[in-house]
Amino acid sequence: MNLLRKKQIFHFFENVVSLFSLKSIDLALAIFLIPFLIYKVGVQNYGLYAFALSLVLFFVNIANYGFNLAAVRELSKKPKTTKNISKVFNEVFSVKVYVTCVLYLILVFLILLVPKFQSHKLLFGLASLLLISDVFSIRWFFLGIEKMKFLPVISLVATLIYVLLVVIFIQQPKHYTYIILFEFIGLLIANGISFFYIVLEYAIEIKIISVKKAYNYLYANFSSFINLLIPSILSNTAVFLVGLFSIPTHVSIMQLGVKISNAFSTVNTILSQVFYAMVNRRIHKIKLSFAVLMGVGLVLSVVMFVSADYIIKHWVKIEDTHILNDIIFIIKILSPTPLLMAIISAFGVNGLLVFNKDQILSKITLIATGIGLIIGFVLVVQYTFIGGALFLLMVRGIIALFSFVFFNKEVKLKELKQLNN
Structure with a gap:
């Protein structure tokens, strides 16, 4: 019993440290990059970037349809068998693909039709790519199987790529439009690597569920x-x-x-x-x-x-x-x-x-x-x-x-x- 208790305590603190490391990476990124970006592109252009980012993150959060609660709870309570893991994984991935396709079309129409977005079409167009990179994000999966030590590694890869591109290429105020593009590149590479690692590690056969099943999942959750x-x-x-x-x-x-x-x-x-x-x-x-x-x-x-x-x-x-x-x-x-x-x-x-x-x-x-x-x-x-x-x-x-x-x-x-x- 003592050995089991020690393992539980160790596992708890391992997860806390892992998530804290993840947030520390985000915090370190903000501490270094925000002053750098404001210095290079100016407060006004940084504000335009922040405005575009806030719009796209709204759509990204919709695409993550409560997975950090519903999918995490389902994985936490069920035995970690290949069958159970594959079922949850394919449900979440399928729903995410369907929802992202619809949201991306809506976002494109907004960019083309709303004057405030249309006047900065390139910036908002590049920002919309974040919605695509998020399709391969499986943060919910690592939370559900309580193996959060992988999350800081994924975040660090995305952050290093993003920071490197920003430091090299963002040198003038007009370059503010490319900040989100570099963010997309970093996230796409990191999310893609983690996605296919999980597919191979857990022998998941990717199957897109039907639209009807996806609708039932959306309704239930x-x-x-x-x-x-x-x-x-x-x-x-x-x-x-x-x-x-x-x-x-x-x-x-x-x-x-x-x-x-x-x-x-x-x-x-x-x-x-x-x-x-x-x-x-x-x-x-x-x-x-x-x-x-x-x-x-x-x-x-x-x-x-x-x-x-x-x-x-x-x-x-x-x-x-x-x-x-x-x-x-x-x-x-x-x-x-x-x-x-x-x-x-x-x-x-x-x-x-x-x-x-x-x-x-x-x-x-x-x-x-x-x-x-x-x-x-x-x-x-x-x-x-x-x-x-x-x-x-x-x-x-x-x-x-x-x-x-x-x-x-x-x-x-x-x-x-x-x-x-």
């Missing part, structure tokens, strides 16, 4: 889709709304604020993903997950607020002090983000979803987003990037509050007591 989609797209939505109603410089300010708040939420994101797979198998660990997530979230929010001035003044070299102060202000507004994300992770993802209350969380998320979008449009039009930050806080705050309330209402205390006995 709609709640998981909503529960994963909206938290994933909120940041991009805020950046996109600012880009739609304001100037590129304001988009840069909004994106930098979002990057910093996401960086401070990284630890909780990692812990949430690791606990989700673990709690689905050993549900008595749920109280431990709550305590860790909430404690870490509170500490990170406080640190984010206190350190905002120091971080920006020593990170982004912008001569315009007004813009610099605006970035610091946005970071301080967004400082409750890690705590709010922790509450959602604890009582929503690792709470309601673990007890199969998917529909409740999806309704909470949809209602909160609907309210947030209505008020968010007004806020962004009136207050630009400050409105974008307030929109983010409002939606996350509503989801966090109702996740807590409905978890305590729907999951009976006696159920938790039974788990601990």
